[in-house]
Amino acid sequence: MTQRPTTTDADLDNSVLADRLERTWRTPKGFWGALSTVDHKIIGRRYIITAFVFLALGGILAALMRLQLAQPEARVIGPDRYNQIFTMHGTNMMFLFAVPVMEAIGVYLVPLMVGTRNIAFPRLNAFSYWMFLAGGALLWIAFALDMGPDVGWFAYVPLSGPQYGAGKRADIWAQMITFTEVSALAVSVEIIVTVFKQRAPGMSLDRIPLFVWSLLVTSFLVVVAMPSIMIASTCLILDRLIGTHFFNPAEGGDVLLWQHLFWFFGHPEVYIIFLPAVGMVSTIVATFARRPVFGYLALVMALIATGILAFGLWVHHMFVAGLPRLGESFFTASSMAIAIPAGIQIFCWLATLWDGRPSFKTPLLFVIGFIVTFVIGGMTGVMVASVPIDTQVHDTYFVVAHFHYVLVGGAVFPLLGAIYYWYPKITGRMLSERLGQWAFWLVFVGFNLTFFPMHILGLQGMPRRVYTYQPEMPWHGLNLFVSISSLILMSGFLVFFIDVIHSARRGLPAGPNPWAAPTLEWATSSPPPSYNFLRLPIVRGSNPLWEETESLTVGGGLSVDRREFIVSSVVEARPEARETSPGDSIWPFWTAIASSVMLTWSIFSPWAVVWGSIPVAIALVGWFWPKGTPEEEA
């Protein structure tokens, strides 16, 4: 035992306590303070905003593609630029928008929802944001310099290999993977530890909010799936940079090895994006139907089942690559089986709506839009899971329609609903309900008009990833229709962005709990103070703010002079220890800068790994320099 802290929160009344905690937890003002902060809310907010900037950029790319495809043999964009654009669109949306935005919302909300003061490993969290930003900058700067990757977001060899992928374009793609995967892995580890070890006393496993459950499962998916793509992209860089032959059949390598490694990651990737959205849906449904979500246990099991099944489906992306047919049938069965947990979730939400008293605010509208569109995406998912059907629709616009139904209908709709739902918590101000309804209807109608016809185009024989098509093909009318419809979709997003920017200053004040929601993030002010909760809550049920309407039970005994929080047990969340959360530090930022220089340089020379690792090592020494505070007290 080290010395007892001088003052604990139990000794102080509320106003003095707020003042003392603020002094201990606040982020210093100024430029260096902003770079040094480890506050999960500030980092989470940055993450969310950055991801939405990438969404807007990716949307502009989509608009350019629709411009080119509106007419047959159009010459708006040449094949070289078009190939860069569709590669950038996919890569950007998957690696720089969808995965990061889901994790970002987790970074912001998970500590609040489990009732703790900061995320686990807060400096790693700061580092992960800088790495994400650097990876995004690398990709977009390369694109601006006409060096953007042009091999598809899946970068199949040998097209992306040394023989056919000239220049540094494919290397930039592969190295961008390293950046974003490092950041995603870091956040996943933080979320797993936060959920397992930092929950409020009493929040046993069966009381964890479903959104937190979904992020926990997602984080495990990231930890298992991402190494596969990092191995693949690293092998690709090695093939290209120093002439290894991992993927060169002439030298004993294998072209399909790439596809296995890529899709072993790539399919779980879909669930990495989708599962947090499912958590958002469960949260929104419960709050706006005014009853706890029906079938909590079934929903948790469905999340876990989806997470496990996610690793048994990757071959359905390779049904036409020439694998043995019997083996493929197994993957048809496993791919279709995912309809069962998906069905359980849909049915439980419908039951919740059925029994509840739904109030149709914007977040719930997006959930309803989600159910309508996602079920279509699930149905077409069943179709592509069937080997024979897939031989017709694979790599056509049918698949483009399918995965936009799953990813936009299934993940972006809930995400937009979640932004309307949690924006008041993050900013302290409400978004406009009127603009929200406009945004919903424009996005919902625009989306369906844009993407539904693509099913038909695909069945009519239009392949994916073509920069144009010939006038004699019967695709012209639908393509023009799709291009025009996409304007409606984009106007919906425009209304959303306008609302978000406008309401940040002008929105109505939200108060701590504008939706009368049941979970802990609403038990503190909006936006939350730097220390999250004045006194850490103690949980006695699954819906704390509904169960304890008067005032929440709180605990005490934490030091106010250093950043203490409660460590609790994994299953029952019994308090086990007090631990000190690290203070602000500039070193994660320098480590990210040093790592970025090393990784970017290594696109051009293998020696970068040797010389570039020296500054990384120096920065890490700074990062881990002993801090002189007691780490833990039982």
Next chain:
Amino acid sequence: MRAQNLRGALCAVLVSTLTGCTGLQSALDVHGGPAIQLYQLIMLVTVVCTAVWILVVATMLRAIWRRRDRRDDPLLRDPAMERRMGLAVLGAVIATAIIIAGFTAASFLTTRAIGLASADALSIRVRGLQWWWEVTYLDATTGATVTTANEIHIPVGRNVRLELESADVIHSFWVPSLAGKQDLVPGRHNGLTIRAERPGVYRGQCAEFCGLQHAHMALLVIAEEPADFANWLAAQSRQASIPAEAEAAAGQQLFLSRPCASCHAIRGTSAAGTAGPDLTHVGSRRTIGAGLFETTRGSLAAWIADPQTLKPGNNMPMVPLSGDELRAISAYMASLR
């Protein structure tokens, strides 16, 4: 037999007038055994899925708009209601499981039906290159080969086994009106059985992204009555005709003396390049540039004059030619029938 021939020809004419010179390319307009079976499966699954979707959305709308009692405490539960909902969810999940089990069985059976090989299958080698298709017929008795490009002639009503190989990157062979697609993967030997029930021109195009001109990598499958097919194959087996006209003869001289011959082969001449398509009977093929244009003297001249504008990034360089030279070479090309 004659009537059938006539109908086939009529069909081909109709098809080519309706959709230009390119013929059909649709998984919904099917004319070959495998594609017909796939179409039936697609329709089955679509109908069932649509019904399920309607059911889900109807349930949701009912859940939204149904009358309910005023109840303020969100935690107040009606145990009878909970039980009913539990049973409803369970029933729906079981129904889901039954439906997907049915789909799995149906798709397994379809795969097996398509995969049944037939002993009398004709074998054709198809090699994918950036961005065109090389097609080789092997005469099993003589060992002679006939090489053409971007056009596969097949006899009607007979299974045709395509041996799929790639010379560079991954391509995917897809003629949706006849069969599902199959990738051409470097270092691997894949195969695909196609079959046309009716004479006709069926268009296909590369379905796996393969670089700059992935969009312009089309091919035609021309299904003919067996006798027509045999005639065609016999004509293709012959060496290139010796040009009769003076202009075409001059074109031949130019072709052989300029860089053309280093990439293209014309059987019966000294041109033996292998980088580009075999041109022995290029004039008889319906399209040039892998489905880019209908073959005419004009389109041949335009292509030779400036291939990089018509198909940017393709591997054919622009060879500087005078107007007369261009006319001569295109006359020669058009004469290679």
